[in-house]
Amino acid sequence: xxxxxxxxxxxxxxxxxxxxxxxARTVTTYAELDVTEEQLAAVYxxxxxxxxxxxxxxxxxxxxRTPDARQRLVANMPEGNQERVATAPVTLVLAYDPExxxxxxxLAPHLPGAREIFAGDDTARADAARTNALLQxxxxxxxxxxxxxxxxxMHGIYDGIDAEFFAENGWKGLLVVNVSVAEGADTSRPRxxxxxxxxxxxxx
Ligand SMILES: Cc1cc2nc3c(=O)[nH]c(=O)nc-3n(C[C@H](O)[C@H](O)[C@H](O)COP(=O)(O)O)c2cc1C
Numbered sequence: 001x002x003x004x005x006x007x008x009x010x011x012x013x014x015x016x017x018x019x020x021x022x023x024a025r026t027v028t029t030y031a032e033l034d035v036t037e038e039q040l041a042a043v044y045x046x047x048x049x050x051x052x053x054x055x056x057x058x059x060x061x062x063x064x065r066t067p068d069a070r071q072r073l074v075a076n077m078p079e080g081n082q083e084r085v086a087t088a089p090v091t092l093v094l095a096y097d098p099e100x101x102x103x104x105x106x107l108a109p110h111l112p113g114a115r116e117i118f119a120g121d122d123t124a125r126a127d128a129a130r131t132n133a134l135l136q137x138x139x140x141x142x143x144x145x146x147x148x149x150x151x152x153x154m155h156g157i158y159d160g161i162d163a164e165f166f167a168e169n170g171w172k173g174l175l176v177v178n179v180s181v182a183e184g185a186d187t188s189r190p191r192x193x194x195x196x197x198x199x200x201x202x203x204x
Contacts (some may be wrong), residue, residue: 020145024182025191027150035090036150037063040179043143050139052132054088054114055107058100059136060171062093065115069165076160077176084152088178093161094140095171096133102123130174137175144177150185152178 003011013104018024041065048057064073073091074082085091101118108114116126141151166173 019148020142024150025187026147027152027178027180027185028181028188030087030089030150030178030180033089033180033181033184035179035181039147039149040090040092043140043147043149046146047136047139047143050136051136052161053128054104054111056100056128056132057107057136058096058105058129059133059140060097060169061096061140062095062165062171064091064093065141072175073161075157076164078155078157081154081156081166081176084154084178085176088152090179092140092177092179093156093165093173094133094137094175094177095166095173096129097169097171098126098129099170100129129172133174137177141177144179145182148182150180150182151170152180154178 006010008014008017010017012020052058053072064070069076070086070091073093077085104111104115117126128133137153141153144151145167154176156173156176161173161176162171165171
């Protein structure tokens with residue numbers, strides 16, 4: 001591992017860096033193989049350790065697998081994204097729970113009273129829920145890659161999705177992620193460049 005650090009500045013080997021970031025792509029066509037509940041649970045059991053503010057952990061997810069649920073989701077996707085959802089082996093609707101503070105007695109034993117603070121401040125609660133669930137969505141995309149899966153994140157029509165799927169639990173949709181086994185999944189366009197460190201970092 002020391003050798004890896006010296007050669008690349010990374011504490012992971014090249015193959016892992018490729019799998020997680022450098023050659024991993026946002027996929028729009030998928031492998032024939034199924035993605036199992038066990039695989040998804042293993043990914044969640046890994047990424048749940050990613051940090052959130054006060055450990056609020058507001059990410060929730062709907063696993064869309066049946067033809068009926070898939071059709072109801074497709075009806076709430078922008079036209080350009082419909083085919084990609086219609087053909088995915090599994091699609092996750094990532095959401096946040098606006099009532100995440102109800103779990104803080106368990107999640108934040110180090111912060112007595114956190115639940116009550118959020119209960120009395122709707123704006124702070126919505127802001128913490130959205131920000132932290134989006135962070136967790138990022139962890140999830142990388143976690144899927146770590147499990148040999150590939151992700152195709154895309155936006156849905158969230159008012160419609162919330163009414164169709166979350167009327168009872170009150171969750172709020174944030175991102176739709178198609179999931180496939182990575183080997184055999186593909187993308188329709190060449191890799192676009194990224195900005196360099198010098199372009200994004202200001203050193204003070
Ligand atoms: C939050 C988010 C929203 C996205 N929304 C869409 C979308 O609505 N439709 C789509 O085709 N791709 C969507 N994408 C895919 C991005 O365009 C893609 O991840 C990005 O261009 C990087 O592609 P690459 O991983 O193949 O390099 C979205 C990605 C993210 C992370």
